[in-house]
Amino acid sequence: MPVLKIEEDTINFAYYKKDDVSFVKIYLDDLNGVSVTAHTDKSEEDVKAFLRKKKNWLDEKWKKLHLDLYTENELKENAKIAYLGRKYKLNIEETTSKDPGFTFHKGKFKFTCPHSLSKNKQEQTFTQLMENWLQKKAEEKFPQLYQGALMENDQYRLGVKTDSAIYLNWRLVKRSKQEISKVIEDLKQEKTY
Template identity: 50%
Template sequence: MPILEIGQDKINYQLKREDDIYFVKIYLDDLNGICVTAPSKKQDENVEAFIVKKKKWIKEKWIKIHDDLYQTVQIETGARVSYLGRKYKLITENSTEQETYFTFQKGKFFFTYPSSLSNEEIKNELNKQRDQWLQQKASEKFKQLHSNDIQSEDDHYRLGFKKEDGILLNWRLIQRSKPEIQSTIDDLIEEKTF
């Protein structure tokens, strides 16, 4: 399965070659991600150039389909963070410390930040810290959800991938409920497409 790095984004795609077509087609499979069909004689670099050209469209469509996995958290009263299918209250506080901290305690998320940061910097740091925390938890929790070897992977614009020896899951799935994650694992095992 080829992987294409475009800036900070990684697009893992499935490439299928056919003799009876004359142009490249891109299809977004809800589960498996990006599927590309290309003419048999089309060179790989031309296929990749087409994917690069369509990167913005791919990203917009993928995020629209899975908008629950790409929510940004705002610094506002009543803000919540999704984790394992529940939305937990977020408490934000400025601090005299120069570091930012993001923790989960007693059913609430806490984010502390230096008072020297601008509102935009606070929002960016909050989402960065939240993503790092969720990625770490995905690595821990996914392994507990199934008897197969389940590992988390970077966001490659797919929910997961079935390998010979296990399953890779997009770390962002840690925001969904355990039954939803297990359903995704089962769909990958059964090699479903949507």
């Protein structure tokens, strides 16, 4: 399966060549991600260039289908952050410490940040620390739900099944265990959406 990196995003895509196709077709499947069909004369580099041009369209289409996974969390007191199907309050604490932090304790998230950071830098730091925390939890929780389930960073699929493992979009850790298990079951049965 070809891979395209655009900035920090990874796009794994299936690439099919056909003689009877006159233009490049993109198909977006929840479980299996991006599929591209093009004429046999098109090179993989041409297809990658086309996907680069269509990145905004892919983002818009995918995120519209999965608002629960891609809704941006605002950095404000008592904002809600989704984790394993529930939403937990966020507490913000400005400190004199130089090191920002993001923790979960007693049913609440806590973001600590230095007074000296600009508002923009605080938001960037918050997003990065929150995503790192969720990715770490995805690495822990997914194998508990299914032995051999691993976390992946692909932006445009919920997961994929290979011969040796099941890979799940780390953002799924925002959904309930039952919803994650359903995605795993669908992947095992090689369903498409």
